[in-house]
Amino acid sequence: VQLLESGGGSVQPGESLRLSCLVSDSNFSVRDMGWYRQVPGNQRQFVARISSSRFTYYIDSVKGRFTISRDNAKNTVTLQMNSLKVEDTAVYYCNQVAYPQWDWGRGTRVTVSS
Numbered sequence: 001v002q003l004l005e006s007g008g009g010s011v012q013p014g015e016s017l018r019l020s021c022l023v024s025d026s027n028f029s030v031r032d033m034g035w036y037r038q039v040p041g042n043q044r045q046f047v048a049r050i051s052s053s054r055f056t057y058y059i060d061s062v063k064g065r066f067t068i069s070r071d072n073a074k075n076t077v078t079l080q081m082n083s084l085k086v087e088d089t090a091v092y093y094c095n096q097v098a099y100p101q102w103d104w105g106r107g108t109r110v111t112v113s114s
Contacts, residue, residue, distance in 0.1 A: 008108030021094030029072040032097040037090035
């Protein structure tokens, strides 16, 4: 399975970005999918997940600001990020939640700075 993340960029605090992840999996619709992020030198951190039935879960620091969604017809999972903060700066990745996870994609970089 290949994972292709896109949509990152450089923004100021308070602005928004929409990340997308294209997943080359024929069984995508039954996968629980997640977004993760990693700051250089730190471990990769779980951010949000969406189940096959579209149940969602977020870490506390992004609740109310980030929204995860999926389009099974397009094999994509999206992360809408609003009210971005400096501490959201990281490289963002998607992957299935279940183990073993797929090989990680290249991610998409998000930089939030004033």
